[in-house]
Amino acid sequence: xxxxxxxxxxxxxxxxxxxxxxxxxxxxxxxxxxxxxxxxxxxxxxxxxxxxxxxxxxxxxxxxxxxxxxxxxxxxxxxxxxxxxxxxxxxxxxxxxxxxxxxxxxxxxxxxxxxxxxxxxxxxxxxxxxxxxxxxxxxxxxxxxxxxxxxxxxxxxxxxxxxxxxxxxxxxxxxxxxxxxxxxxxxxxxxxxxxxxxxxxxxxxxxxxxxxxxxxxxxxxxxxxxxxxxxxxxxxxxxxx
Amino acid sequence: xxxxxxxxxxxxxxxxxxxxxxxxxxxxxxxxxxxxxxxxxxxxxxxxxxxxxxxxxxxxxxxxxxxxxxxxxxxxxxxxx
Numbered sequence: 001x002x003x004x005x006x007x008x009x010x011x012x013x014x015x016x017x018x019x020x021x022x023x024x025x026x027x028x029x030x031x032x033x034x035x036x037x038x039x040x041x042x043x044x045x046x047x048x049x050x051x052x053x054x055x056x057x058x059x060x061x062x063x064x065x066x067x068x069x070x071x072x073x074x075x076x077x078x079x080x081x082x083x084x085x086x087x088x089x090x091x092x093x094x095x096x097x098x099x100x101x102x103x104x105x106x107x108x109x110x111x112x113x114x115x116x117x118x119x120x121x122x123x124x125x126x127x128x129x130x131x132x133x134x135x136x137x138x139x140x141x142x143x144x145x146x147x148x149x150x151x152x153x154x155x156x157x158x159x160x161x162x163x164x165x166x167x168x169x170x171x172x173x174x175x176x177x178x179x180x181x182x183x184x185x186x187x188x189x190x191x192x193x194x195x196x197x198x199x200x201x202x203x204x205x206x207x208x209x210x211x212x213x214x215x216x217x218x219x220x221x222x223x224x225x226x227x228x229x230x231x232x233x234x235x236x237x238x239x240x241x
Numbered sequence: 242x243x244x245x246x247x248x249x250x251x252x253x254x255x256x257x258x259x260x261x262x263x264x265x266x267x268x269x270x271x272x273x274x275x276x277x278x279x280x281x282x283x284x285x286x287x288x289x290x291x292x293x294x295x296x297x298x299x300x301x302x303x304x305x306x307x308x309x310x311x312x313x314x315x316x317x318x319x320x321x322x
Contacts, residue, residue, distance in 0.1 A: 148300050155304050179294035183301065186291060187308070 001114040002237050003137040006166075007124035009144040009153050014168045017203050017213070018143060019123045020047035021223065023079065024212035025230035026119055032078040034117045038134065039125045040092045042084040048075050049210040050083065057085025059095045068109070080117075099130030107135025119233070139236055141193070145169045146177040146184070154188065165191040166229070171199040195232060197225040 006022075008015045016039070023035045037044035042057060050073060058068045063085075072082040087095065099105060110120060124132040140163040144150040154165075165188055171177050184192060200222035206213040213223045268284065295302045 148298070151301065152304060155308055176298065179297060179301070182287075182290055182294050183305075186287070 001110075001118055001120065002139060002233075003110055003120045003122065003134070004139045004141065004233065005122040005124045005132070005134060005137040006141050006143060007132060007163075008126055009142055009150050009157075011126060013143045013145050013150070014197075014203065015143050016044050016047065016123055017207060018166070018168055018197065018226070018229075019121050020044065020212040021197075021203075021214060021226035022229055022233070023081075023119075023121050024214040025223075025226040026121075026233065027076065027079040028214060028227070029230055029234065031118045031230075031234075032116065033080070033119045033121060034072070034113060035081045035121045035123070037082065037084040037123045038131045039123050040084055040087060040095075040128075040131075041125075042086060044123045045073070045081060045083040046210055047207055047212050048073070048081055050081070054083070055086040057083035059087055059092075060085025062095055062098065063087065063091050078117075096128050096130040099133070103133060104135070106133075110135045118237075139233070140164070141166050143168050146180040148176070148180075151180055151183070154184075161191070163191070164193055166193045167196040169199040169203075170196040193229075193232065195225060195228045197222055197229070 004022075006015050006019050016037075019035060023033045027033045035044060035048075037057065040059070045054070045057075046052070056066075056071050058071050060066070061068045061071050068082075071085070072080050074080050113120060120137075122134055122137060124134070126132075142161075142163045143166050144154065145168055165184075167181065167184070170181065172181075181196070198221045200213075200220055202217035202220040203213055203222050206216035209216050213220060214226060217223055295305050
């Protein structure tokens, strides 16, 4: 079993959409996948047609003392999703404090899931270190978009990181984006994934349809990119698991 | 180039493990196959393209000059609570 954590270089780079797309693509390739939303925004579930008013999730279960495994939703055979749940700010803070004090909480959960899933895909928040450390992941992927803000943020980051870098929403028709990709391929060659996910109107439309893009528009470029990403993940499994 | 090898270098297993970027980089493969990792191949067109990119965008140019001046790690800004 391999744990993958996706997180954004900044907010709004499309981490949840990408994670939904990747989970669906891996499942298409015959893998057993569990998607886990670690973000208090609790949006990952909307990519898979979960009902909006539903408040349950693993973090909600921490507050109510419910069984966390029972909060997962079975989307298809071998494809499941565990939402965060709806919590107010005080409850979110309490969960963050608990996770900082009990780092083994998620590592134990991940170990218990190893027999049931080939992939645990975590949607990680940016600014909550307790939430984002989870129980450790085999593959950490930072997501960026090719814009000047991300370029500045990459340069400000500490240089030493094991996380790979994935570019989302790439439009090769834009000069600035082509130039940034040129720079990043030169400067971040060790971190950069060998594929980019292209800007595609089908991605935001898929969420508006409450579907992952592989289901909404299988022939779209972004859905094809997600399949490439899934295939790349399969090659990484041999190296990490 | 034709005299290097009668077998197709694409089918040979390289003696040195290639980094991910090198696998997609034909110059990197050439260095591996020739076992000359220090070969200082200067890709002039790539260098030109990079220089043009920096000239087009002032922010990129400024960040690039800072990056060259201070290649050591810079601490990330403190997270706000």
